[in-house]
Amino acid sequence: MKNRLKDRVALVTGASSGIGEATALALAEQGAKVAIAARRKDRLEQLAAKLAELGAEPLLLVADLASEAEAQRVVKETQAHYGRLDILVNNAGVMYLEPVAEADLGRWRRMLELNVLSLIASTQAALAGMRARRDGHIVNISSVAGRVANPNAAAYAATKFGVVGFSESLRREVYKDNIRVSVIEPGMVDTELREHIGHEASRRAVNARAGEMRQLQAEDIADTVLFCVTRPDYVCINEVLMRPTDQER
Numbered sequence: 001m002k003n004r005l006k007d008r009v010a011l012v013t014g015a016s017s018g019i020g021e022a023t024a025l026a027l028a029e030q031g032a033k034v035a036i037a038a039r040r041k042d043r044l045e046q047l048a049a050k051l052a053e054l055g056a057e058p059l060l061l062v063a064d065l066a067s068e069a070e071a072q073r074v075v076k077e078t079q080a081h082y083g084r085l086d087i088l089v090n091n092a093g094v095m096y097l098e099p100v101a102e103a104d105l106g107r108w109r110r111m112l113e114l115n116v117l118s119l120i121a122s123t124q125a126a127l128a129g130m131r132a133r134r135d136g137h138i139v140n141i142s143s144v145a146g147r148v149a150n151p152n153a154a155a156y157a158a159t160k161f162g163v164v165g166f167s168e169s170l171r172r173e174v175y176k177d178n179i180r181v182s183v184i185e186p187g188m189v190d191t192e193l194r195e196h197i198g199h200e201a202s203r204r205a206v207n208a209r210a211g212e213m214r215q216l217q218a219e220d221i222a223d224t225v226l227f228c229v230t231r232p233d234y235v236c237i238n239e240v241l242m243r244p245t246d247q248e249r
């Protein structure tokens with residue numbers, strides 16, 4: 001089935017790689033117009049070329065979303081460019097794993113700002129337009145780490161538990177405006193995410209764990225986003241917890 005998202009406008013944050021990139025392509029393949037935001041301009045340009053071929057009329061937004069103001073700007077620019085925003089996929093995130101006792105708090109602050117505050121800020125910027133049209137869907141990418149708290153992942157878990165809590169509170173604030181909120185909680189996905197872990201031993205440990213299983217692929221999460229946003233508008237998929245078959249916890 002094609003064109004299930006014809007005339008819909010989406011913004012995907014963190015679209016320069018991994019889950020965000022796959023999601024932008026999946027939405028475009030279904031006919032959506034797609035705005036893409038992240039820091040790496042070259043990677044966004046490569047993706048924009050593919051999106052343009054699919055007819056998605058991409059809007060490329062280079063932004064450091066750790067800043068709340070930037071998170072709000074990308075939403076406002078999307079609305080101004082296309083005249084509306086129907087689907088906001090809050091995907092940009094980092095995963096800095098390290099034990100609490102040794103943690104670099106500056107690094108953790110940046111993670112909290114990006115994974116939580118930025119997601120809150122972009123959501124806030126999207127609400128007025130969605131409310132006025134009584135139409136909109138916000139998809140937040142949390143993690144299994146938003147449901148299971150593992151050692152070495154304390155602050156990452158705090159961000160992802162935070163996203164789960166925020167999403168459910170938000171859903172209950174906006175459901176009467178016909179705005180849907182979905183939160184997706186993937187297990188281990190084969191992306192660049194782990195490459196940015198600054199704590200050597202933690203990076204090695206999580207890579208070793210990933211090597212023991214058949215990981216999810218970014219496209220598997222994109223498929224799930226697509227499933228959520230293509231339901232009839234009386235159906236709200238609230239939460240999806242998905243792991244590799246080989247992942248126990």
Ligand code: NDP
Nearest residue numbers: 014016017018019038039040065092093143189191192193
């Ligand atoms: P990637 O590292 O491939 O993607 C992360 C994306 O976030 C990139 O596009 C990156 O773009 C963007 N990003 C990072 N920092 C910033 C910033 N300061 N400003 C703007 N954009 C930023 O990893 P994934 O695709 O795996 O991660 C996507 C989401 O999925 C994250 O929220 C992650 O927590 C979540 N997730 C991932 C899992 C996994 O195992 N991979 C499991 C569960 C959840 P750029 O660097 O160009 O700015």
